[in-house]
Amino acid sequence: MSPVATLTAVNNNDTLGLAVPPFTPHAISVSLPTWRDNVEYEAGDKRVIDVMVSGYPRFFIHLSIQKLARICEQKFGVKGELCLLCPSKKVADHCRAYIIDRSSRLGAAVPVRLVQYLLCPEDTSGASTTESNTRSLSQHCVELHIVLFPADAFPLAKQFWQHSGLTVSSRLAEHCLSLIPEAVEPPKSPRSPTSPVHSRSPFKALNKHYSVKSSPKIPQVSPASTSPPPPHTDFSESLTKDQDTYVEERYGRNLPVTAGEFAKRALRRRIAGVLVSDDTPNNGASTSEFCAGAQDVEVGPSSRGVREVAEDDVYLFPTGMAAIWNAHQLALNIRPPAKSVCFGFPYTDTLKILEKWGPGCHFLGRGLDEDIDTLEQILEEESRISRPASTPPITALFTEFPSNPLLRCANLPRLRALADKYDFLLVVDETIGNFVNVEVLPFVDIVVSSLSKIFSGDANVMGGSLVLNPAGRHYSALKRQAASSYEDLFFIEDAVFMERNSRDFKRRVRIIDSNTEAVCDFLRSRSVAGGYANSPAINEVYYPKWIARENYELCRIKDSSGRPDEKGGGFGGLFSLDFTSDVASRAFFDALPCYKGPSLGTNFTLACPYTVLAHFTELQWASEYGVDEGLVRISVGMEERGVLLRSFEVALNAAESATR
Known part of the structure; x- marks a missing residue:
């Protein structure tokens, strides 16, 4: 479907629960086209849950992974056990420790068993050329690590999956299924009613795409059912x-x-x-x-603002959240025990990581300049507490540049000065800013990013990266720890897709930056903040051009004359809207003709009611930090600009009419 079509033909209820983009077997988003759909999805309403065939991979476990898990439960589990699949023994150990720790805090520790499942390929000597090329992926056996636990502990296991991001990818699951001779769908294991996994019957034929002719829903099996799934149709595409x-x-x-x-x-x-x-x-x-990965490709000094950065300072992970989780683990392992700091309102799981692993964290959720004054007070107070003189007051400070969803930027030079004075690590998530637009590495010890977003753009593969700053004061210690603890868990087929998608990363960023600024200029001209007085529906447009711009400019990439670089240095592709009323929020969202679903940084425009999706059970808490229930977050794509502007005008007119 063309980018123009995505703004004119997809905004209807027929897409509810289907993959975004359509016909994408490994899509990382799902269509939730109306405000009501999003609310009822979070509430677990049967109308929405029963039609879900896709979702964001850390929240919705892919159908292929569900099928593989059911096979493992039947093969290795005992009555009443469920499982979580892990890509390595080390991850399985972490998962087991998490379940035991969290369950013991709630009462008695639950029993957890670990099983290693070795999957080996069959003889491929008689395979065709294309089959051999595909199966060359499986020249070696695959280790699958299975964490088994009582069914009522599944929500805790799912927390580990969601927070850590150390997941088995859907492509890896399909590969494992291909190694199981005649993998037959076993009887369905009972799932906890509180489980966020929406158990659905998988496609009959493995490794097939959705049908390009139609998108019928897969018949639903009740999560509590123990009977085999009903018969269903093979929705195979013409290509195997x-x-x-x-x-x-x-x-x-x-x-x-x-x-x-x-x-x-x-x-x-x-x-x-x-x-x-x-x-x-x-x-x-x-x-x-x-190939840019060939041995004889010419490389030079880094363009990331620290010339000494080399490719071996970059570590790849299966998700962006796994990069953040590992950054936190690096900090915990090289620094004395102390709390960390979460500066600014972050994406939800970053805060959960800092709270649930290690000594905990101080949360400065507004992320404003005056909060740095508060941070200094915390550092002074912690320094006065009786402890060894060499122990820093905090382990590390984590912040986003800009933040999600309020698009605020911290004053990184000032934070760097505090990190040097009080000897703590500074970790920055640059996913939204991205290194085409901003240069944060010179100020920090570690940069993390979700490659699933604009670096990929196609919304069909997950990935994350962590970069160490070789000029940082703790580089040697971080490098030694990474050498002893890093596991490459990035499945090679995912890496192949990520490599393909990212080849034109810089070109796409420039187009999206330009489109986003035009859309935001238009919307702000009709907002309270922009001086619009004729029954405005929008209070403010959260976008780095107007939100904490002075801090954004400190890291914005500029040319030799100090002006924004023509080849980069834009304000990014993400913004959020704060509306004058809840009715305006809903009217705008429902009328906006674009894809609606979780994620961001896609090559196509994608919108979601962010607070409803990310903080449904803590709306009041989020509002205390300026993240209102009616907030709408929008990731702008590469569509033709005139089409984009007309589409946003349609939505804005609907919101203003509802306000009047």
Whole structure:
């Protein structure tokens, strides 16, 4: 579907619960097209839950992963046990420890068992060329680590999956299923009624895309049912998995799966900013000749603001949240025990990580300049507490640049000065700003980012990165700890898709930056903050152009004359709207003709009622930090600008009419 079509043809209830984008087997968003749909999704209403076939991977467990889990429960579980699948023994150990720790806080610790499941390929000597190329992914056995626990402990296991981001990817699950001979759907295991996993019958044929001709819903099986799923239709696309893989590789879009390590090296170089030329394969040309991950590709000093950054200072993870979780673990392991600081209102799971692992955290949720004064008071008070003289008052400070969803930026030079004075780590999530627009690395010890967002853009693969600053005072300690603890859990097929998607990252960012600024200029001209007086529906447009701009400018990429660089330095592709009334919020959201669902940084425009989705059970708490219940967050895409502006005018007119 073309970008223009996404703003004219998708805003209807027929898409509820389907993948966003459509016909995407590994989509990381789901269609929730109306305000009511979002509220009832969070409330667990059967009308919405029963039609869900997709979702954000840390919240909705992909159908292939659910199927693999049910097979593992049948094979290794005992009556009343459920399981969570982990990509390594170390992750399984962390998951087990988390479940035991959290359950013991609520009462008695629950029993947790670990099982290692070794999956090995069958003989492929008689396979076709395309089949062999696809199956070359499985030349070695795959270790799957299974965490088994009583069914009523599933919500705790799901918390670990959601917060840590150390998940099994849907592509890895499909690969594991392909290694199980005649993987037959076993009887459905009972799921806890409180479980956020929406158990649904999977497609009959594995490794098939959704039908391009129609998008029928899969028949629902009650989460509490113990009977086998009902018969269902095979919604196979005309291309098989093998054929689709051949097309992707032969015509230059994807590297072959055998080149997974090339893809990862290309990603690390791209993120490190060391590629002198980022050539891409075309028309099936040799990987070694064109791949940015080839051994003989020319690299130079980093463009990230610290020339010494190298590709081996970049670490890849299966999700952005896993990068944040690992940054926190690095801090806990190299610094003396102390609380951390969460500065500014962050994406929800960042705060959960800091609260639930380690000694806890101080939360300065507004993230304003005056909150740095409060931070200084905390640092002084903690320094006076009786402790060894060498112990810093806090372990690390985590902040986003800009923050999600209020688009605020902290004064990083001032925070850096405090970090040097009081000897703590400074960790910044640059996902929303991205390194085409902002240069935060010189001020921090660690930069983390969700590659699932604009770096990918296609919303069909998850990934995350962590970059160490070689000029940082704690670099040597961080590097040593990373060398001993880092696990590469980024599944190679996911890396191949991420490499393909990110080749034109910089070009897409510039288009999206320009589109977003035009849309925000229009919306703010009709807001209270912009001086509009004719029954305005919008109070404020949260966007770095107007929100804490002086702090954004401190890190905004500029040319040699001090002006924003023509090749970057925009304000990003995300903004949020604060409305004058709840009725205006709902009218605007329902009338906006674009995809509606979780996630951001997509090549197409995507909107969501952010507070409802992220803080449904804590709306009052969120409002105390300026995140109102009616907030609408919008990620702008690459559609034609005139179409975008007309679409937002339609939504704004509806909101203003509702206000009147």
